[in-house]
Amino acid sequence: MTRSDLATIHTTAQIQSSDVPAVAIKQLEHAYGNLSVIENFNLEIRRHEFLAIVGPSGCGKTTLLSLLSGYEQPTKGSIARLGEVRMIYQQGGLFPWLTVAENIGLGLKRLPNAKERQKKLEEMLALVELPMFADSYPHQLSGGMKQRVELARALADDSDILLMDEPFSSLDYIARLQLRQELGRILSLRPRTVVLVTHDLEEAAHLADRVIVLSERPARIQCELVVNAPRPRNLTHPAVIETTQRLLIEMGLEGAPK
Numbered sequence: 465m466t467r468s469d470l471a472t473i474h475t476t477a478q479i480q481s482s483d484v485p486a487v488a489i490k491q492l493e494h495a496y497g498n499l500s501v502i503e504n505f506n507l508e509i510r511r512h513e514f515l516a517i518v519g520p521s522g523c524g525k526t527t528l529l530s531l532l533s534g535y536e537q538p539t540k541g542s543i544a545r546l547g548e549v550r551m552i553y554q555q556g557g558l559f560p561w562l563t564v565a566e567n568i569g570l571g572l573k574r575l576p577n578a579k580e581r582q583k584k585l586e587e588m589l590a591l592v593e594l595p596m597f598a599d600s601y602p603h604q605l606s607g608g609m610k611q612r613v614e615l616a617r618a619l620a621d622d623s624d625i626l627l628m629d630e631p632f633s634s635l636d637y638i639a640r641l642q643l644r645q646e647l648g649r650i651l652s653l654r655p656r657t658v659v660l661v662t663h664d665l666e667e668a669a670h671l672a673d674r675v676i677v678l679s680e681r682p683a684r685i686q687c688e689l690v691v692n693a694p695r696p697r698n699l700t701h702p703a704v705i706e707t708t709q710r711l712l713i714e715m716g717l718e719g720a721p722k
């Protein structure tokens with residue numbers, strides 16, 4: 465049996481039923497040579513669910529996102545995705561020689577006419593509250609503003625699934641908090657299925673509907689926590705605080721309360 469017989473990725477652009485999961489991962493395995501990174505991995509992600517993934521360093525979180533994006537092909541198993549996927553990285557993926565408007569415009573290439581592209585561009589600039597910076601270059605923006613441009617570009621093309629790999633980790637704590645609120649607001653206006661990989665347990669609890677904790681490599685799902693807090697989310701909501709504490713315990717960073 466060949467590698468391609470074992471590994472299948474299905475993409476369906478038409479989204480018709482909210483009963484069908486946005487992502488269905490079955491019996492997934494992945495290895496780099498002899499290094500087994502993911503084993504016996506099964507997961508379903510609901511349409512418009514916000515799923516956060518946490519786990520020890522090197523356990524396979526980024527590999528999982530690469531497999532979800534289709535960038536890597538799994539060694540074994542299948543990943544079914546309903547819709548288009550966009551990836552937002554930790555470090556600026558913006559082109560430094562292009563303005564904010566031109567960077568966002570890259571996400572609008574599929575729109576057929578210039579008038580429509582301009583209308584959508586203005587809408588996206590307003591969505592991330594950056595209309596005044598349309599003609600600025602990335603080096604003229606703060607880290608938080610750059611991430612907002614990344615978000616606008618990722619959301620501009622109406623993709624259905626956003627994959628985020630530590631998108632806020634290069635920002636200071638206050639900027640991270642602001643970006644989280646911003647992301648929550650934007651997603652309430654433009655719902656998407658989101659998969660967020662983060663080392664920040666508070667961020668996971670603050671943003672996600674569900675958090676999965678991965679084991680040491682090879683990654684398996686060690687546990688999953690549902691965050692029962694209303695939106696817009698408040699960092700001091702008891703469910704967010706409790707989830708953060710439970711994540712600390714699950715990750716072995718704090719003992720269970722006596």
Ligand SMILES: Nc1ncnc2c1ncn2[C@@H]1O[C@H](COP(=O)(O)OP(=O)(O)OP(=O)(O)O)[C@@H](O)[C@H]1O
Pocket residue numbers: 496499501519520521522523524525526527528681
């Ligand atoms: N392209 C690759 N070729 C070979 N090995 C790789 C490759 N990418 C990742 N690995 C290995 O796979 C394992 C998982 O890496 P991965 O980056 O997925 O972990 P991670 O959980 O995202 O790590 P971190 O939390 O430190 O960012 C690591 O041991 C890494 O060295």
